[in-house]
Amino acid sequence: MMGFEKFGHKSFTSQTKVNAFVAALESNELKGTKCISCGNTYFPPRADCCGCLGSDMVWINIEGPGNLLSYTRVNYAPTGFEKDVPYTLALADFNGTKVFGRLSSAIAKEETMVVMSLKAAVVNLPDGQITYEFIKA
Amino acid sequence: MMGFEKFGHKSFTSQTKVNAFVAALESNELKGTKCISCGNTYFPPRADCCGCLGSDMVWINIEGPGNLLSYTRVNYAPTGFEKDVPYTLALADFNGTKVFGRLSSAIAKEETMVVMSLKAAVVNLPDGQITYEFIKA
Amino acid sequence: MSKDVAIIGVGQSAFVRSYQGSIRELAFEAFREAMQDAGISTGDIDASIICSAPEYDNQRSPSGIIAEYLGLNPQPTFAVESVCSSSTTGIRVGYSMIKSGLHDLVLILGFQKMSEISSADSQERMGRGADIMWEAPFGTMMPAYYAMHAQAHFASYGSTEKDLALIRVKASKYGILNEKAVYRKEVKLEDALNAGMVASPLKRFDCCANADGASCIIMASQARAKEMAKKPVWVLGLGSATASMTLTGRDALNGLTCARVAAEKAYAMAGVTPRDIDVAEVHDCFTIAELMAYENLGFAGPGQGAELIRAGETYIGGKIPVNVDGGLLSKGHPIGATGGSQVRTIVQQLRGEAGAIQVPNAAIGLVHNIGGVGVYGNVIILGR
Amino acid sequence: MSKDVAIIGVGQSAFVRSYQGSIRELAFEAFREAMQDAGISTGDIDASIICSAPEYDNQRSPSGIIAEYLGLNPQPTFAVESVCSSSTTGIRVGYSMIKSGLHDLVLILGFQKMSEISSADSQERMGRGADIMWEAPFGTMMPAYYAMHAQAHFASYGSTEKDLALIRVKASKYGILNEKAVYRKEVKLEDALNAGMVASPLKRFDCCANADGASCIIMASQARAKEMAKKPVWVLGLGSATASMTLTGRDALNGLTCARVAAEKAYAMAGVTPRDIDVAEVHDCFTIAELMAYENLGFAGPGQGAELIRAGETYIGGKIPVNVDGGLLSKGHPIGATGGSQVRTIVQQLRGEAGAIQVPNAAIGLVHNIGGVGVYGNVIILGR
Numbered sequence A, B: 001m002m003g004f005e006k007f008g009h010k011s012f013t014s015q016t017k018v019n020a021f022v023a024a025l026e027s028n029e030l031k032g033t034k035c036i037s038c039g040n041t042y043f044p045p046r047a048d049c050c051g052c053l054g055s056d057m058v059w060i061n062i063e064g065p066g067n068l069l070s071y072t073r074v075n076y077a078p079t080g081f082e083k084d085v086p087y088t089l090a091l092a093d094f095n096g097t098k099v100f101g102r103l104s105s106a107i108a109k110e111e112t113m114v115v116m117s118l119k120a121a122v123v124n125l126p127d128g129q130i131t132y133e134f135i136k137a
Numbered sequence C, D: 001m002s003k004d005v006a007i008i009g010v011g012q013s014a015f016v017r018s019y020q021g022s023i024r025e026l027a028f029e030a031f032r033e034a035m036q037d038a039g040i041s042t043g044d045i046d047a048s049i050i051c052s053a054p055e056y057d058n059q060r061s062p063s064g065i066i067a068e069y070l071g072l073n074p075q076p077t078f079a080v081e082s083v084c085s086s087s088t089t090g091i092r093v094g095y096s097m098i099k100s101g102l103h104d105l106v107l108i109l110g111f112q113k114m115s116e117i118s119s120a121d122s123q124e125r126m127g128r129g130a131d132i133m134w135e136a137p138f139g140t141m142m143p144a145y146y147a148m149h150a151q152a153h154f155a156s157y158g159s160t161e162k163d164l165a166l167i168r169v170k171a172s173k174y175g176i177l178n179e180k181a182v183y184r185k186e187v188k189l190e191d192a193l194n195a196g197m198v199a200s201p202l203k204r205f206d207c208c209a210n211a212d213g214a215s216c217i218i219m220a221s222q223a224r225a226k227e228m229a230k231k232p233v234w235v236l237g238l239g240s241a242t243a244s245m246t247l248t249g250r251d252a253l254n255g256l257t258c259a260r261v262a263a264e265k266a267y268a269m270a271g272v273t274p275r276d277i278d279v280a281e282v283h284d285c286f287t288i289a290e291l292m293a294y295e296n297l298g299f300a301g302p303g304q305g306a307e308l309i310r311a312g313e314t315y316i317g318g319k320i321p322v323n324v325d326g327g328l329l330s331k332g333h334p335i336g337a338t339g340g341s342q343v344r345t346i347v348q349q350l351r352g353e354a355g356a357i358q359v360p361n362a363a364i365g366l367v368h369n370i371g372g373v374g375v376y377g378n379v380i381i382l383g384r
């Protein structure tokens, strides 16, 4: 086990060179990476830069507020997520960096709308998993 | 369930148009198919003829004696076959029709040799599965 | 507009909920129809390309077992995959192999027996269809992704749930006429609008059904096609493009970049414009996918796709008839077989053999086939 | 002998027992090396072809996620598979796409992270590698099939377990020199002969090891290759063939028909004979596979392969040096990456950049890559 299996409501893979992403979440921070050589920034974080072929990366913070780009409230779920339905998946923009995740269930269906202002919040799940969600900014 | 899942030490697929192969085994017969239109014969049995594109087939008997073409005694097995090791896999020729299967464990290692004379025998396994093996002719 | 490579045979099995045979037997059904259509025998085929999404098979490397069953040894065979667009990727590869001079006659066989695995296993695989590191851990599925595109399209352009429902109504009208379709009942506008929500704003009738099925396309070099085929249908243009699998890497969700770029390339290669297309098959795995296709293919301007369906312009008799075989929404969507089925429909149209759904005098047709949620896009332009 | 398509960049990750990263990160290692070797950037690549045996991945449709990670959107990408020969199938497809004029520069990325799934899952998949209807129900595995070929070869030609052991001794000699190989220890003749039996007559050292790894090959049209590459290596010949997956459909087990037919086609296309080959990489997943390759490729007559290894003629300095990079036996066999690794070795040989294992003045080289147990065979002839 490498640590990455702790990320998400359900994990599908445990090994990655960017598993420090999980440690950052544990410190309440949502992080991407930035290439030291060429300055490209990445979210989701990457260990390698396809711009310059370099692999020297530093961690950077993804900070809010952001805007909701699109969303969907799902009534069906794949195996392992059945107990969560309904939940809302969303794509948000944080100053040009897009982030995919769930919208907090505290945001009412009626007030959910494209361009609404959001921020990311770390969520510790009861089973020990860790993730993030979007809450009202 | 279609019936074909009964064939073999372990089954990987249950649906085929030639599942009557299993019923034939239950009647103690090893059968292939023959295309009514063009006369091509097939073992393993097929529902369709790639020679003439026809699908009208009759069942034919595979009869011995045959000859051992090659074999191997395996000490490792995939999942589901572990308790069977060692066992001997073999390819035999029955008058020009080749048949793949296991060699009976009653044939000693020392007397197993390419070209030895064989016949096919139906085997009812303790768990209800049915298969065939090669025994001395 | 060059005529170097032609389609000389097409075949398709019935698309059904649960095929009662093996994958090799399923493949044979499409194979036989295409071989009889082309009037050739197995020895004529120089190579085969087998197209499927392999996670639905218990058989590993099914291309080997299928080529064997079709009598295609010792000719080369291999598998290609781009999920739902696998068989148009196979057609692109087949075109290359013929145009390059490696082969004269290539067979492309697409299949999927989605019922080969259990429903629970199928639900499990659905969860792994997106980026398994960064999106799947939130609980994603195909309908959710297309739903997010629908929501973005609505927000950008004012399109509505009713526009989507109108697309399903059209699909059902033509699906009734297609004896190989899995869904052949009428869907009325109010049925579509009142159906249960799957992933907002997509409801039950906005989604196509899973199905088992196979398709087969036989392609030939110019010389062989002229020699063998009464009505060859020529590959005029091919375009292929991708977008990032993760949504975070995309510019916008109100259309599919991969389709737009693929279409540009296909039009340029064929030397035609959207106005030259007489009939089109687009990848309507969800109603929103057809709506976006209108715009991405240039049949309508950005945000103006809804006007096409509102005005009935994508029916037979309209400006640009789309999915007049019922589309994926009616036919079902046996992943690896889908693109080949679309191509078969266009080939029949261009030959004037489409029967009840014939678009009069169709001379140039287009196929739009998308893999994943806008990850892979293939556009093919065919002419007689 | 035409020089229409060249290889302008090659790369390989280390082949290791268990890679401690994701498949996209593994792919990047080979990608970076190939891109730096070719001296190009991602915008130069017109299309990518991703090669793997998909049953080892948790990620569905990995081509999409890998192309994204490598920065290759919106260019087309798709997956090709022919099990262990997937990446040479990718190279064949890449050649076609360039020769046909569809693309100028194509990247072929092969990878396999066999350790992605558990050992139990891996054992389960092994059982499904053969025909799941008619052979797998008896409990078949890859070593058993190759063992049956060995037994038949012994019976036909009088070859022996010692001949096989000699092949492993050679592999280990060169494997020690290959810093990207997973197995780098000497294997003495007696070690090989005394090792535990896996499937008679194949013993432990007759079998290659599983490994995780990636390979990357960049191909270019004649015009682009001449413009961009200091030492282009040209694709002179390509041959591909198959045999039935079920053994019952094969004429004999003392050789691989698919390899023989593929070799004939490759030699004919290149206009060369076996005597013209200066260095070869053959698919030695098992020692018997290399022995059969000697004969199927025409380096020896039928039944005379054993004489080659007994006389040391497949060592550097011999008539036809084979697998001087250690072969699959030493390097390991990360299924989708293997063919690309073989091609990389030959490219380095033809450029004169092979270091300690350089075959002096190698001008024409050959790659023999087999998928499944003689189901798919690819032979590629390269020249400088």
Ligand SMILES: [Zn+2]
Binding pocket: A035, A036, A037, A038, A039, A040, A049, A050, A051, A052, A053, A054
């Ligand atoms: Zn960089």
Ligand SMILES: [Zn+2]
Binding pocket: B035, B036, B037, B038, B039, B040, B049, B050, B051, B052, B053, B054
């Ligand atoms: Zn027949």
